[in-house]
Amino acid sequence: MEFLQRLDAIVVFTFLITMFFKTSIYFYCSLIGIVDLFKLKNHQQIVLPIGVINIFLSMVMASNFSEQTEEGIIPH
Template identity: 60%
Template sequence: MRFIAEVLSLGLIERLDAIVVFPLLITALFKPSILLYATIRGIVDLFKLNHDKKIILQ
């Protein structure tokens, strides 16, 4: 019980929350970027386009 009281008094739970949330935010940004890139590459291959810049910029 003493250990739990020390952990709560030091605010370790609050710092642990930030450690958990940061990777979730990175994942939330990284995964859609990869999916968007894969979609664009798939469209380029499907329609046999020379460059993918036309799709990215439009």
């Protein structure tokens, strides 16, 4: 039964890696969309401002996970 006690660390590690890749893909897609929208020649000049805006909006929209979950629910 020692295996079952160590399984939670593997699950948490997998969750963190998955969320990292998901966030990276969303960030890259939003970056490419903004570059295409404003017809910029180079996406490197806008990486830092978009990152700062994303961090600011993530803090303003919800201060904890419960608020984030409520914010994401679409009322019918």
